[in-house]
Every structure is written in C-alpha cells, then in structure tokens.
Amino acid sequence: MPRLSLYKPEKGPDFRFLDRVINEQFQVGGTDIYVHKYIGTGAPAEGESTPTTPNNSGLNIPEIGIQDVLLMENRDRKYDPDVYIMRGIYTMQDLEFNLSQFGLFLNNDNIMMHFHLRNTVDTIQRKIMPGDVLELPHLKDEYALDDTTVALKRFYVVTEVSRPASGFSQTWYPHLLRAKCQPLVDTQEFAQILDADAGAGDGSTLRDLMSTYNKSIEINNQIIEQANADAPLSGYDKNQMFIIPTDVTGLVDYADVSDAVDDASMTTMDASMVLQTPGGNMYVGFNNGNGVPPNGAVFGSGITFPSEPSNGQYHLRTDYLPNALFRYDGKRWNIYEQGVRMTMNNFGAQDVAKDPWQGFHIRETQKTSFINNTTTATISGKVIEERQALSKALKPKADN
Numbered sequence: 001m002p003r004l005s006l007y008k009p010e011k012g013p014d015f016r017f018l019d020r021v022i023n024e025q026f027q028v029g030g031t032d033i034y035v036h037k038y039i040g041t042g043a044p045a046e047g048e049s050t051p052t053t054p055n056n057s058g059l060n061i062p063e064i065g066i067q068d069v070l071l072m073e074n075r076d077r078k079y080d081p082d083v084y085i086m087r088g089i090y091t092m093q094d095l096e097f098n099l100s101q102f103g104l105f106l107n108n109d110n111i112m113m114h115f116h117l118r119n120t121v122d123t124i125q126r127k128i129m130p131g132d133v134l135e136l137p138h139l140k141d142e143y144a145l146d147d148t149t150v151a152l153k154r155f156y157v158v159t160e161v162s163r164p165a166s167g168f169s170q171t172w173y174p175h176l177l178r179a180k181c182q183p184l185v186d187t188q189e190f191a192q193i194l195d196a197d198a199g200a201g202d203g204s205t206l207r208d209l210m211s212t213y214n215k216s217i218e219i220n221n222q223i224i225e226q227a228n229a230d231a232p233l234s235g236y237d238k239n240q241m242f243i244i245p246t247d248v249t250g251l252v253d254y255a256d257v258s259d260a261v262d263d264a265s266m267t268t269m270d271a272s273m274v275l276q277t278p279g280g281n282m283y284v285g286f287n288n289g290n291g292v293p294p295n296g297a298v299f300g301s302g303i304t305f306p307s308e309p310s311n312g313q314y315h316l317r318t319d320y321l322p323n324a325l326f327r328y329d330g331k332r333w334n335i336y337e338q339g340v341r342m343t344m345n346n347f348g349a350q351d352v353a354k355d356p357w358q359g360f361h362i363r364e365t366q367k368t369s370f371i372n373n374t375t376t377a378t379i380s381g382k383v384i385e386e387r388q389a390l391s392k393a394l395k396p397k398a399d400n
Contacts, residue, residue, distance in 0.1 A: 006170045018169045022176070023116045030087035033113070034135035036193055037080040037124050041067040063129060077131065077189045084124050088134075089114045111156065114164065115177045128179050132158045133193055150200045152209060156181035157190070186211035233341040235287030243278040243294045253279070255312070277312035277327065281337050291316050291323045291339025299325070305333055 006014065040062030067074045090113045113134065120128055139154035160180040167176025184190055186207060194207040207213075245253040253276040277297050281289075293299045299314035300306060301323075306315060309328040314336065317324045323339040373387040 007172045011171075011173060015169070015171045015173050018171065019118055019175055022169070023119055026087040026089060026116045026119065030089045031136070031138050033086050033088040033115075034137060035084040035086055035124060035128075036133040036135065037082075037084060038063055038129065038131035038133070039078050039080050040065060041074045042076040042078050063126075063131070074131065075188050077192065079133065079192050083135070086115060086119060086123050110180060110182045113156075113179045113181055114167070115179065117163075117167070117175055117177050120177060128158055128161055128177055130158050130160060132179075133184060133190065134158065134179075134181055150198055150209070153206070155184035155190075155193070155210075157184045186213050228343070233290075233343060235285060235289075235341050237290075237341075238283040238285075238288055239290070239292060239294075241283055241294075243282045245276045245278040277314065279312075279327065279329065287340050289322075289325075289337035289339055290341045291325045291337065293325065293327075293336070309333075 008014070065074075066072060067076060090111050093111075095109060115128055117127070120126075134156045136154045136156065140151040141154075142151040144152055158179045158181055162178050162180075163174045164176055164178040167174050167178070169175055184193075186194060194211065195205050198204045198206050198209050200209075247253040252273075255274045255276045278294050281294070293314040297314055299316055301316035301318055303317065303319040305317075305326070306313070309315070311328065311330040313328045315326050315328070315333070316339075317326060320338070322342075325336045325339065326333040327336045328334075375386050376383050377386050378384075
C-alpha cells in the first residue's frame with residue numbers, strides 16, 4: 001500500500017483541483033480590478049540623472065530595472081496602453097481621520113488586495129509587482145459635489161507583494177498573492193495614467209478631475225495675496241512717526257528762528273522755527289529701514305554724493321545693495337539707515353498700478369539674484385545659461 005501524503009514533489013491533480021476551486025471563489029465573490037501594467041521606465045530628460053541602462057533596453061525584464069541608480073528611483077514610468085481585467089478580493093473598511101497629532105492623517109487609507117496567483121500570470125503574463133496601478137471600478141463616484149459630468153475614478157498603486165499564509169492549501173503550494181496598495185497621488189511617476197482622457201468629451205484629463213494640485217496652488221496663491229495685503233513689506237512702517245531733532249544738550253535742534261526771538265528768550269516752539277534734520281534714527285528695529293528720510297524731508301539719490309552738500313542733507317546711494325541712506329553733518333556723510341524693507345515673496349517687481357510700494361522694495365539680494373539667475377553668457381560664440389543644474393554641470397564629457 002503506497003504511503004499517504006498530501007504533499008507531492010510535483011503539482012499533481014490534487015493541486016490543480018484545489019487551484020480551480022479557489023479561482024472559482026474569486027470569480028463568484030470577487031470584484032473586477034482594472035490593472036495598468038507597469039512595463040519599465042522611459043529615457044531621462046535633458047539635464048536629469050543618467051541611468052545605468054537608459055530605457056532598461058538591455059534587460060530581458062525591463063520592469064525590474066532602475067532608472068536612477070543614484071537615488072534608486074523610477075521616475076519616468078511607462079505603462080501598458082492596454083488595461084487588463086482581473087478579479088480581486090479585499091476587505092472594505094471605513095476611513096478614519098487621526099486628529100491626535102499635528103495635521104490630518106488617514107489610518108486606513110491602505111488596502112490589502114488578494115489575487116489568484118495563476119490567474120494573474122495568465123492575464124498579464126507575470127505576477128503583480130510594485131509599480132502596477134489598480135483601478136477599482138466599483139468605487140466610482142457618480143455624484144460629485146462640483147460640476148463634474150463624469151464619475152470620479154479611484155486608483156491605487158501597488159507598493160508591496162507577498163504570498164499570504166492563508167493562500168497555501170493542503171498540498172503546501174501557494175495559490176494567492178497579497179498586494180499592499182495605497183492611493184495614487186499626482187506625481188511624476190504616474191504622469192502617463194493621469195494624462196489620459198477623462199471621458200468627459202471636453203478634452204479634460206484624469207489629472208484635471210482627480211488631482212488636488214491646481215486647487216492647492218489656487219489656495220496657496222490666495223493665502224499669499226492676503227498676506228501681501230496684510231503685511232506688504234517686512235518689518236514695520238515708521239514713516240508716519242515724527243522725529244524731533246535734538247542737539248548734544250538734549251534740546252530741540254533748530255536751524256533758524258525769527259529775528260524777534262533770540263536763543264536765550266525762546267521758551268516755546270512755533271511755526272517760525274526751522275528744525276534741523278534728525279541726526280539719528282529714533283525708531284530702530286528689525287527690518288524697518290526703508291531708505292526714506294524721516295519727517296518727509298527732501299532727498300536726492302544716485303551712485304555718487306553731491307559735490308556741494310548742505311548741513312543735514314540726505315542722499316540715497318542706489319549703488320549699495322540694499323540701498324543706503326546717508327546724512328551730511330557738515331563735515332562728512334554718515335550712514336543713516338539701509339533700505340532693507342522688502343516684499344516677503346519671490347515674485348520680484350509687482351504691477352506698478354496696483355503696487356503702492358513699487359520702486360524700492362523688490363526682493364533682490366545677493367542670494368536671490370544668484371539663485372534666480374536667468375541671464376546668459378556668450379562663450380566662444382555659444383550662448384550658455386549662467387545658472388546650470390548640478391547634474392548637468394557635473395555630467396562627464398569626452399575630451400575630444
């Protein structure tokens with residue numbers, strides 16, 4: 001009598017029978033899953049990191065190649081234009097928001113999708129792997145709150161694949177695959193899928209309907225606009241504050257008085273007095289210098305000082321960065337303050353008609369002019385951008 005054993009070195013009739021029964025359970029109790037098959041990466045764009053094997057063309061299985069071996073990323077992913085339909089089973093769960101820490105987090109946004117192993121290989125000619133995108137048609141939302149005329153689709157991307165313990169039968173062979181999936185977000189990796197037509201008939205793409213990028217940019221722009229209205233410049237404005245000039249004794253420093261009143265008998269201040277310009281800034285604070293003299297005094301500007309200045313005269317040197325306001329004390333030019341007040345954004349000059357602060361607040365410092373450098377230089381008859389990406393600047397080139 002032969003020895004009884006459920007395990008066989010080969011996958012015999014018992015295994016095939018159980019495999020058909022398990023596959024039938026997926027056909028009866030599972031849901032359709034649309035699979036966007038990951039088929040490799042595209043060639044890098046100009047100036048990007050160069051992969052070891054561009055397009056992974058040297059690999060028999062391009063899906064397992066790595067585009068950027070430095071950062072270990074596959075950014076320019078390519079997907080099969082054909083969409084495959086398989087049956088999957090997973091446990092529905094409510095999404096719970098976690099408000100116990102700063103921000104808003106979802107505890108149950110990942111799902112565990114189970115597939116029949118043999119059916120997966122028969123359908124897409126390989127197993128499910130990380131990078132594949134799953135579309136769940138039964139989660140379409142036909143009743144959107146906006147003016148969308150098409151049902152909003154739900155996409156998940158596979159991040160991990162394993163063989164669950166519950167997928168092994170009595171024959172000790174696996175029958176199932178378990179894929180850990182997370183919601184698809186608008187990133188470079190999934191550009192091909194999100195650029196597909198949404199089906200609304202108006203030329204809109206899935207990105208236009210599903211992505212929150214445009215809405216986030218719109219909200220951010222509104223926040224910046226309101227912030228510019230509330231606090232257009234750094235620091236605080238002190239132009240409306242009057243400064244009484246004083247001399248070394250602490251008395252009011254005046255330039256001239258009426259002939260009817262001499263210094264000894266003057267006990268009051270009236271309109272006949274002509275005050276000197278303040279010799280010092282009385283309102284010193286962080287980032288409050290604007291390069292404008294106090295008390296509305298008249299001043300000149302330029303890259304050189306006037307040849308015959310008068311005592312107390314102000315002059316703004318525009319060749320300084322930031323611009324510097326000087327005051328002449330009768331002997332020499334003393335720096336009074338620097339125009340450090342500037343806009344808190346990186347947008348540069350604003351519309352003059354709508355911008356009451358135009359002319360002296362454009363945010364251009366040594367650092368911003370270096371980072372935002374858009375000028376070009378001509379070297380040996382070739383026009384070259386002065387700002388170069390690091391990956392492009394260090395790209396090896398042949399000597400010949």
